[in-house]
Amino acid sequence: MKSKITGNRYVLAVNNLEKSADFYKTKLGFRTLWEGGGWHFLIRDNIKIMIGECSDDQAAYDIGSHSYFAYLEVENIDELYREYQSKQVDVLSDIENKSWGQREFSIRTIDGHRITFGEEVSSEIFKKFMEEPKK
Secondary structure (H helix, E strand, C coil), X not given: CCCCCXXXXXXXXXXXXXXXXXXXXXXXXXXXXXXXXXXXXXXXXXXEEEXXXXXXXXXXXXXXXXXXXXXXXXXXXXXXXXXXXXXXCEEEEEEEECCCCEEEEEEECCCCCEEEEEEECCHHHHHHHXXXXXX
């Protein structure tokens, strides 16, 4: 029988586990799946993130663009964008349509990890947005 990859989880080192877990829950809308032994596993919809405390390691803030760790596909991306703005999440880029057919924006977590969120834009909607004048 051929093997099959059936899912994924993101594993991140954080400097302060308690502060980071609180950020994911209060700002990004995750909930605790499990915690213990220096780890906190979080879930929102189908995304699981495992954060582990590494208090003496270099923070993600210090590694610049290398701190991008995920591109998450979203339904109703404009609603998620408004949610994160209302919670004062560090939004790195305004939401916009990209030439590769995605509507997307990026955020930075309390630890400096960066996440991009994207939603595929149908060709008709994408064409309309690309023809609209920029604000």
